[in-house]
Amino acid sequence: MNRLQMTTPIVEMDGDEMTRILWQWLKEELIEPYIDLKSEYYDLGLKHRDETDDQVTIDAAEATKRHGVAVKCATITPNADRVKEYDLKKMWKSPNGTIRAILDGTVFRTPIFVKGIEPNVKSWKKPITLARHAYGDVYKNVEIRVPGAGKAELVFTGADGTEIRETIQEFKGPGIVQGVHNTDASVTSFARSCFEYALSEHKDLWFGTKDTISKTYDARFREIFDEVYAQDYRARFEENGLTYFYTLIDDAVARVMRSEGGMIWACKNYDGDVMSDMVSSACGSLSMMTSVLVSPSGVYEYEAAHGTVQRHYYRYLKGEETSTNPVATLFAWTGALRKRGELDGIQGLVDWADGMERATIAVIERGEMTGDMVATATMPHIQKLNSKEFIAAIRAAYDGKQ
Numbered sequence: 001m002n003r004l005q006m007t008t009p010i011v012e013m014d015g016d017e018m019t020r021i022l023w024q025w026l027k028e029e030l031i032e033p034y035i036d037l038k039s040e041y042y043d044l045g046l047k048h049r050d051e052t053d054d055q056v057t058i059d060a061a062e063a064t065k066r067h068g069v070a071v072k073c074a075t076i077t078p079n080a081d082r083v084k085e086y087d088l089k090k091m092w093k094s095p096n097g098t099i100r101a102i103l104d105g106t107v108f109r110t111p112i113f114v115k116g117i118e119p120n121v122k123s124w125k126k127p128i129t130l131a132r133h134a135y136g137d138v139y140k141n142v143e144i145r146v147p148g149a150g151k152a153e154l155v156f157t158g159a160d161g162t163e164i165r166e167t168i169q170e171f172k173g174p175g176i177v178q179g180v181h182n183t184d185a186s187v188t189s190f191a192r193s194c195f196e197y198a199l200s201e202h203k204d205l206w207f208g209t210k211d212t213i214s215k216t217y218d219a220r221f222r223e224i225f226d227e228v229y230a231q232d233y234r235a236r237f238e239e240n241g242l243t244y245f246y247t248l249i250d251d252a253v254a255r256v257m258r259s260e261g262g263m264i265w266a267c268k269n270y271d272g273d274v275m276s277d278m279v280s281s282a283c284g285s286l287s288m289m290t291s292v293l294v295s296p297s298g299v300y301e302y303e304a305a306h307g308t309v310q311r312h313y314y315r316y317l318k319g320e321e322t323s324t325n326p327v328a329t330l331f332a333w334t335g336a337l338r339k340r341g342e343l344d345g346i347q348g349l350v351d352w353a354d355g356m357e358r359a360t361i362a363v364i365e366r367g368e369m370t371g372d373m374v375a376t377a378t379m380p381h382i383q384k385l386n387s388k389e390f391i392a393a394i395r396a397a398y399d400g401k402q
């Protein structure tokens with residue numbers, strides 16, 4: 001069989017535990033039989049991160065900047081237990097955090113819709129993509145427990161010594177006070193990533209803050225989004241028939257609940273933390289959720305939203321069968337290779353990605369699935385498959401044998 005040829009390599013970041021096993025199986029069964037895979041391989045498995053003093057993570061992120069598209073397997077973020085288990089030199093930082101800092105990106109998460117595993121919100125016909133600003137606000141706060149009566153002030157001292165001072169509160173008794181911040185640079189990157197991704201996915205963009213109450217802080221988010229949109233994106237949105245829609249955060253929540261879905265919903269850090277859990281739980285599980293990091297310059301890193309599925313891995317090591325869901329990891333590959341196909345004008349890659357995703361959904365919709373999906377599925381005939389059987393069913397469906 002003639003395999004599809006690629007022109008530009010994708011950056012391949014291998015990972016840990018059960019997802020590392022699935023990675024190999026997916027490549028052998030669903031990718032390499034069809035594509036002469038051109039990838040620049042980086043082993044982000046914990047052992048190799050330790051051996052390279054985590055340089056491999058930095059190299060992989062730099063390679064992503066050069067090539068434009070990466071696919072990443074789930075990786076262990078070490079804690080004290082892992083330091084012992086893997087005999088690590090130190091407690092290395094989260095690879096996702098390191099990569100995000102280098103690419104300066106925003107993570108977009110979208111549930112994968114399947115007939116027979118319906119979202120709890122009945123009006124949602126199309127998946128909602130959540131974009132969470134991942135810097136600042138309450139996540140980089142400074143807090144004081146006020147012991148008793150006194151004055152709390154907000155003071156900014158400029159590099160030239162000029163001072164801005166505001167009274168927060170004249171306390172008559174004990175209380176609490178908190179300082180939060182964000183930067184124009186970070187909010188601008190967030191805005192650019194959102195506009196870039198909306199164009200790339202051909203979806204409307206919604207954004208909400210509380211700028212009626214927070215007339216300087218939240219208003220700055222709105223202003224920056226407005227400025228970036230007017231300057232660089234309005235024309236392209238209009239050409240593509242897309243909308244950028246701003247409203248108050250509470251109005252956005254109400255409208256999202258009544259909507260058909262299908263939009264990208266940009267959220268400030270805290271709103272995104274809360275709302276992404278709401279959207280993903282309403283749609284099932286993290287194993288049916290895609291995740292992509294998009295940099296403001298339009299570089300893409302595709303991954304699964306879940307972790308390395310440690311408990312399944314230990315069972316696998318004991319020689320037991322596991323029914324681990326490979327869909328999110330497969331869709332990271334289809335996402336990355338489709339994007340590569342679009343950028344390089346290789347229609348075959350786009351068609352392979354579309355076909356593989358259709359085959360996956362068709363297999364689940366006829367009732368064949370991994371254990372995690374069984375609990376929420378409502379089709380008449382449901383058959384629980386192990387990971388290998390499930391992958392084989394997808395291959396057969398793709399080949400048109402089923």
Ligand code: NAP
Pocket residue numbers: 073074075076077078096286287303304305306307308309310311312323324325326372
């Ligand atoms: P996890 O790997 O997401 O797994 C948590 C549980 O969710 C699993 O035990 C399993 O439940 C279920 N689950 C998750 N993905 C599944 C799938 N594909 N198929 C079937 N069931 C699935 O989270 P964790 O156990 O908290 O973390 C394990 C490791 O992953 C940690 O070392 C953490 O640092 C890392 N992690 C990495 C990433 C990333 O790289 N993106 C993200 C999160 C966590 P049952 O056991 O009940 O079947």
Ligand code: MG
Pocket residue numbers: 273274277
């Ligand atoms: Mg959370």
